[in-house]
Amino acid sequence: QVQLVESGGGLVQAGDSLRLSCAASGRPVNSYTMGWFRQTPGKEREFVGGITWNGGRTDYADAVKGRFTISRDNAKSMVYLQMNSLKPEDTAVYYCALRWKLTVEIPTSTNEYTYWGQGTQVTVSS
Secondary structure, eight states: OOEEEEEOOEEEETTOOEEEEEEEESSOOTTSOEEEEEEOTTSOOEEEEEEOTTSSOEEEOTTTTTTEEEEEETTTTEEEEEEOSOOGGGOEEEEEEEOOSOOSOOOOSGGGOOEEOOOEEEEEEO
């Protein structure tokens, strides 16, 4: 089993920055793709971005491309989501996820990820 715990959410104003963290424990996660997703009430959970096992490649949803950056520190079993130029439409619960499969793919579907955190709320006021 792998446990994922997100932190760093909060209430910010439009244009501000925020960095989310995801701490992994239970089993080594250094070999696996990690992803960030977000969800608002009444909507499906959507892909925000992902990072391959060594950080060599990242992928982002069009809505956040150029504003959000994902990184990871495998020595600490941490993944980060740096969010800049935040907009009210970025308001959501943000989840980190781990794909328990040895691959260099960065899937965008929630079905492809095995473990999930409990989420952290990000609220961006206008």
